[in-house]
Amino acid sequence: MSARRERLLATLLEVTVPILALVAWGVASSGSETYYFPPLTDILETFADTWLFERVGSDVVPSLLRMGAGYTIAVVLGIALGLLLGMSRTARRAAAPIVEFLRAIPPPALLPFAILVIGVGNSMKVFIIAFVCVWPILLNTIGGVTGVDPTLRDTTRVYGIDTRDRVWRVMLPAASPQIFAGMRTSLSLALIMMVISEMVASTNGIGYLVLEWQRTFRIPEMWSGILLLGILGYALNGIFVLIERRLLRWHRGARASALS
């Protein structure tokens, strides 16, 4: 009984604490005279004025499209190359030093390179997002493919299953939990690179606006942009987890039945 009550209390706390934190922010900032920290109510009002829905078409959608394009390219390339490198030991060994080096470069350091070679347009942003997001997916795909149960691997070989079926029916499903882990890491990277690339060179987009507002000291607008980016980060992560849970249901199911 008491265990149940404790669980109930815990669930209640989990929901109420973030709300309380928000209320605390509202109360602490209400009537704030500090220029840099306007009252939360001001920020929310500005948020509604600024983002709903005037700037959705001019800034939010372009930002999200660039991010989506870069991320999609990274997913396709990362999984394809990961399968290739995962299934061939020779290719993996040959590519290892180059992969290790490119992955270790802090991504923003490549922005000047991308601006120089591609220019400041959309393709530069898509390129830099794709370039940064590809590594976690690539490495996780390699890890997932090389981690396939050796018995399973040998069985497919003994039964003479051809490469196409082996990739689609054995390797990809077996590696998918790890691939998804990489894709999740990359999704937050995609958002980060979207913001940075817009801050450095852009004429529209959420990242561009937030920095522009800071430079022109439009503080409530700046806060509303930060708030929007926070909401985007949270929502994208939430959507991803929902999709992952649905697509990998068979995996969890298999795990659970193997354990019981």
Place this chain on the structure above:
Amino acid sequence: MAASRSARRRIPDAALPWLCVAAVLVLFELLPRMGFLPREHFPPISETIKTLFDQLGESSFWEAVWNTLQGWALGLGIAAALAIPIGIVIGSSSLLYRAMRGLIEFLRPIPSVALIPLAILIYGTGLQSKVFLAAFASFWQLLVATLYGVQDVDPVATDTARSFGFSRPQRLFRVTLPSAVPYIATGFRIASAVSLILTVTAELVIGSAGLGRAINVARSGGNEELMYALIIVTGILGVLLNLIFVQAERRVLRWHPSQRPGGAAA
């Protein structure tokens, strides 16, 4: 017979990665020289490498490296000093953990770069902004790693320690922390990379002194060789820092099954 065959295979095998690196270098030497890559954007790699060696004698270069490392180290250090104690406290009580989980899950996905404008407002364009951003971003990595580590303690070990009359601090230092160390070590390695990324970002976007700003200055000044040389340097920095943490992890966790030969995770 079998032994000699595997020996013959091993020689090209070990040389393979080096051959591949050499091939890429040759490609980036020849393609710009033969005009397949626009030379004004892609100087031959030999010129970039020459610039890199010239830089090693410049004090401004070492100053930029030092500035970047400073931001990286302070950011990571502050994040660790906050995240590990907070993680231990929250992780040790299941009620406290559940109470904070919603808040953490809400704050963690916020992209740290969204705070760049705020950092400029409060801390200006110097070292403090850089450290604030790096610390904020690494904090979450370390906090979540510590939380996982503390909660993954074998309950039998905790109960055993309790029934042997270990006090709370004793249990913390003898049972909880040692078993959380592998998680915290992994968290450190990831947080180190994140801290470096945010440091370079701050230098690039805000213009704090360091390699990120130097790269951008080289580009806008039309000095492509220098730009590529500095990008290579940040990459080498990333590889070295990662290597240091992998080695440290191995040393600290020598006793842990994952580090023993034939262990589960490499």
